[in-house]
Amino acid sequence: MERLLVLVRHGQSEWNLKNLFTGWKDPGLTEQGVTEAHKAGQQLRDLKLTFDIAFTSVLSRAQRTLDIMLEELGQTGLETLKDQALNERDYGDLTGMNKDQAREEFGEEQVHIWRRSYDVPPPGGESLKMTAERVLPYYKSEILPRVLEGKRTLVSAHGNSLRSLIMELENLSPEEILKRELGTGTPIVYRIDENGGVLSVQDLAD
């Protein structure tokens, strides 16, 4: 039995383009983001992948990316579960701030720690660990059971909600996850074994 799990970070958003901390805010996709979503769908189609179920967050950048990928796959209307558990990490007081301005104000090192460390939250926001504390229970209760029963599963979500899941899937240390970046609109294809372990990972980045 094939156990397929594909993770995709949404295409570029209007706030990604403006280099603003976004978190739970709900900007749309830019034209480039739409193009990235079409390309992601085409990449999956070229691999001859089809899906039985999809999951996404309650934020429109992830939902629109999914809709566009499903269009490319000829699977518009696929059963899709939407849950805020898959939302991007909440950036708290940094939300809406320009990332370069934040670096000037708080220092390069501090901003990098807030953005990429495991257990240091941005002021008033969620650390990656706190994000994982809502993503992983949802993955284990809603997504993994369907993957294990052979439902080919597509997840369209966000840089940090996916990093928290990837840390678990790939058994990454806090040091390793610090370095892990996800490009916008880039599918990562996982083949999963009968125990939920990872048999293979294929990152479709260029």
Ligand SMILES: O=C(O)[C@H](O)COP(=O)(O)O
């Ligand atoms: O929420 C945001 O600002 C972005 O989606 C992800 O931001 P980051 O790459 O700075 O964590």
